[in-house]
Amino acid sequence: MTGNDPVYLRVVEELRAQIVDGTLPPGAPIPSRAQLTQRFRVGETAARHALRVLAAEGLIIGKVGSGHYVREKSVLYPLQRCRYIDHDAPFAADMQAGGHRATWDWRSDQTKAGRDVARRLRLDEGDPVIRTRYVFRTEGRPMQLATSYESGDLGRAQPFPEEGTNGRKSLLARMSAAGVKITDIRESVHTRVPQPIESDLLDLPTGVHVLHVERTHWSGERPVETSDIVVPGDRFRLVYSVPMGA
Amino acid sequence: MTGNDPVYLRVVEELRAQIVDGTLPPGAPIPSRAQLTQRFRVGETAARHALRVLAAEGLIIGKVGSGHYVREKSVLYPLQRCRYIDHDAPFAADMQAGGHRATWDWRSDQTKAGRDVARRLRLDEGDPVIRTRYVFRTEGRPMQLATSYESGDLGRAQPFPEEGTNGRKSLLARMSAAGVKITDIRESVHTRVPQPIESDLLDLPTGVHVLHVERTHWSGERPVETSDIVVPGDRFRLVYSVPMGA
């Protein structure tokens, strides 16, 4: 059982163990391809494959011309760099960067609802919707992509107004101005491989997945806005906090 | 810019486009290595690498001896196969499989709090905690791993009792029996590469990440239970739904 599994796994497992237990601390150089072939008595293919697997796992990072290095912990787990929820007002605050400079960019346009958006907003395919695409940056680095859809009949024409830095507050303001009261927010979270555009915009290294949040604001039985929020899976934690009201 | 990027990317991009636009529908066979080398005039390495990338992205699946096939949509997005939250009682119900047979297995023991658990339960490292490890299965397939920690001083000795199939209900029962009222639940969600044990227990194909949920039950200002919940990232959606109480 242990004797006949692939040889590259032996290399992966030994290196991984050393990284996890701290023998190889963050920043430490990993033996090069040439060194691995000697040390483990394997071919270059196996050594190379082992390094690729560890890189895909996010444990090491390869610098061409220099070598592979153990990834810094801070990159792996920058805990709560961005809180998703505010304790006092659950689900009320949008993403806020924890103490870092943050900027939003967005662009609104009108388009037709696709199948997915139509389902989520209870519209028919092809109905007009207002689409707003956001890019959220902290320290200049893109950190979050969001695309928001509102059904086109909700009486709102002006481009994004007041409260420029907070998409949600301005949404709530517009909604209440239109007489719509948000009663309920539903989110669905899953993880997947980034699409090429996303890994481009978010500047993702290979092997990093994204968290995809589908958030829908409801007014009674009617969905009024839905958005797709995409963040790098290794740099973010979504934090939910909900009081258990009796 | 487009002329000198890796040739394997050409293969990846063409196949990915055909999969996304439906030219290659779910279940359709992907050209084999040999065919790809001919069609794209590339070496075996490039063809093989392209297939590996697409497999890692979850778009295709390789069957040894047979070929690569476009993955079924249902496998990619089995939407709400498992709801995480019940609409009537937000954060009250634990995972419920949507109409599928589901079983829990668990084992409790007493251990010492590690650094992470100590921080989350506001204990000191080394303090006694009760650890319960769960494996959740639907249709026989393991679908969720959970490890729950309660501080050891919460007056509970008997092995798991009543309400066997629902870890959370039994927790609440025990808690209320001990006079502890849960006021608040906080969760933190991120995604990462599965640890070897996890990919083993959850039977994960390579390239699939996991969603890691850290859930803590609070009683006022005091955390009383914390758990790590690990689910396959490609088969699950966590669904949160919270009414916006005035």
Add this chain to the structure above:
DNA sequence: TTGGTAAAGTTGGGACTCCAAGTCTTCGTC
């Protein structure tokens, strides 16, 4: 028609090799 076998095709692991582009270090020159 059915059963079984053989051949052809496919994946996944592995070994070598070559090369371009980048980094690091060393050493000699100014």
Add this chain to the structure above:
DNA sequence: GACGAAGACTTGGAGTCCCAACTTTACCAA
């Protein structure tokens, strides 16, 4: 001492071959 070029080393892309294990298909015999 400062500077710069050369050489050694490293990664990542790419090609070729080989092999074991497995699936699919085709064909032949009962």
